[in-house]
Amino acid sequence: MDMIKNPGIKIIESGVPDEDIRTFRKCLSQFATGVTVMTASNGTEMAGMSVNSFASLSLEPPLVLWSIRKESASLRIFQEARHYAVNILSDNQADISNLFSKSTEDKFSKASWFKGILGAPLLNGVICTLECSLENTIDGGDHLILIGRVKHYTRYNGTPLLFYQGRYGVANDLPAALMKQASLSKEPVNAPSTPHLSLLRRLHYVSHLISSRFNTQRQALGISVAEFRIYGWLNAQTMTEQELQECIYLSQEEIKDALQAIKKRQHLEYQDTQKIHLTKTGREYAMFINQQVKNFEANLIQGLDKNTLETTLGVIDSLINQAKSA
Incomplete structure (x- = not known):
């Protein structure tokens, strides 16, 4: 049978799920989702877990669903x-x-929460909570699908956290979409780069734009975002998988896949079964990547005033230090 191809776009991976579950999982991660934490209490114990399988099912009646692994200790x-x-x-x-993606038992002691109407813990700082009664469970392979009837909802100001391709992200309006909106409304609409944006949105937006530009070079190297970040962190130190996850904000599965790919290149070794470090060839490759980054940055800042650049870097460093101490 002839394959129907997407013209002009390079195929990264293609295959049958049963033959390679790892690459199938990567394929599914192309779909961006929001991020939720599901919480519950049986009266004596509490459970909480990060989930991106949440979805709306019905408005009348108000039903939602999500899935949980059958072997999960929280089930x-x-x-x-x-x-x-x-x-x-x-x-x-x-x-x-x-x-809440970890299997530790003291998650709630490290989070700010309060008791909801139905007794489940509700997290502070979220943009929405839905309190549900368990309506039904459906078998779904290695998962159970939990259908809930929404009994109470609360919506707060804020923008959602997104998860895609094994990493976190944020939503940004496309400039083209904004300009189209302006032409239809006959009223001026500020593009994302204009002064009306808050500091946080400016930082998100410039990070998105620059990362998108650099992704072209990263893809030419044939490495994933996770591999790129791991090379950077392991270039100067040894780390555990847990430490990597805390530093680079990627899922545990994505980190394991990246480490496996780097190990196949004979670029890393495990020390004392826990610590991970780069081999000699791994460090050489990390230095090569670092040089690519420096070249990219040199082109990026070309033409910028030196004093302006130094001031900008100083402000960013101050923000980093303040965020760490907050």
Whole structure:
């Protein structure tokens, strides 16, 4: 049978899911989703876990759904509670997502929360909560699909945290879409680069634009975003998988896949079964990548006033230090 191809776009991977579950998972990660933390309490125990399988199912009646692995230690609590809460995370809560993606038992001691109407913990700082009774469970392969009836909802100001291709992101309006809106309304609409944007949105937007430009060079190297970040962090130090996850804000699966790919190149080794370090050839490759970054940055800042650049870098460093100490 002839393959129908997408003209002009390079195929990265293609195959049958049963033959390579890892690359199939990468294919699914092309679909961007919001990030939620599902919480529940059975009266004596609490459960919380990061989930991106959440979806709206019906408005009348108000039904939502999400899925949980059958071997998950939290499944019992969600089933016993007969209710749960959907906490939709804001774009500054990647650390909360990482916290609730772990299997540690003291998650709630490290998060700010309060008790909801149905008894489930509700997280502070989110952009929306949905408190649900457990309506039904459906078998879904290695997962169970939990259907909930929304009993109470609360919406807050804020923008959502997104997850795609194994990493976090934020939503930005496309300049072209804004200009089209302006032409239809006959009224001026500010493009994302204009002064009306807050500091946070400017930082998000410039990061998105620059990262998109650099992605072309990264893809030419044949490495993923996770591999690129891991080479950078391991170039000067040894780290555990957990430490990498906390530094580069990627899913555990994405990090494991990237480490496996780097190991196949014989670019890394495990030290004392926990610590990971680059081999000699791995460090050489990391230095090569670093030089590509320097070349990209040199072209990026070409023509900028030196004093303006130094001031900008100083402000960014100050923001980083303040964010760390907050």
